[in-house]
Amino acid sequence: NEAGNVPYINLKGYILGNPLTFPEENNYKIRFANGMGLISDELYKSLVHTCQGEYRYEYISENNIECRQNLELYEKLIKLPTQKLLNEHHSASSVYCPIYKSYVVNYWVLEASVREALHTRKGTISEWKRCAENLNFTRTFYDVRPKHQYLSKKGYRSLIYSGDHDMKIPHHSTQAWIRDLNYSVVDQWRSWKVH
Incomplete structure (x- = not known):
């Protein structure tokens, strides 16, 4: 948006699950x-x-x-x-998929009720894949904590979550880098449970 590119994206925030964030x-x-x-x-x-x-x-x-x-x-x-x-x-x-083999999600994400909840416009996605077969990328950032600080200062809200059984990105590391941002605590830590 800052570069003036169109279409303008009305981004309010972002969600990250078990994100790889910093070198340690x-x-x-x-x-x-x-x-x-x-x-x-x-x-x-x-x-x-x-x-x-x-x-x-x-x-x-x-x-x-x-x-x-x-x-x-x-x-x-x-x-x-x-x-x-x-x-x-x-x-x-x-x-x-290098981390999770999940086939149900492919069907779930294409459900009309899910698309509606995610505000996905009809016709924009015909097929969704959990893992791209050939994804070419170059890693340019090894520590994205400054990016989170930048987005936060711009007013974007974030929801960062970690599963308690994911050893690829342990919840301890997610808590550590969030603490490193030195934000004041607005809402005390709480567990999220699925019944």
Whole structure:
């Protein structure tokens, strides 16, 4: 809109679910894995002590053998044969979604009531895919917290949410980068439950 491009988009805000936001995101996976019982308290404490909060291999000294060994053990413990499990029972699509294999959403999003709730004009979307088969992009931002601050200052509202069982982007990291924005708390933390 600021560039004067048309059509003008009457954007009020944005919603992000489990967003990849800043470079240190992976450092929160260790805490999450321990909280979910995927690694022992002993391994967690050893990782915290030996790696000192940095769990990305490229930033760990090659001389820090104990940290690297702990990370190797961590990787073995959290590795699941998810692709094999998913492929054995689900073959409805040739598209491989790297995070979630969800076929129901394709039908759900095309429902008239859903389109109406999302204010999607008729005829604008004939087919919706959860994952693009060939998506070419170049990552230009590794830390988007400044972008969130910019949009907030412009008056755009945001709803950021995280699932409690998503290890790809743990809810701990989402809470951490939101805290980094230094906004005052308007509404206290609360859990969202589906019954």
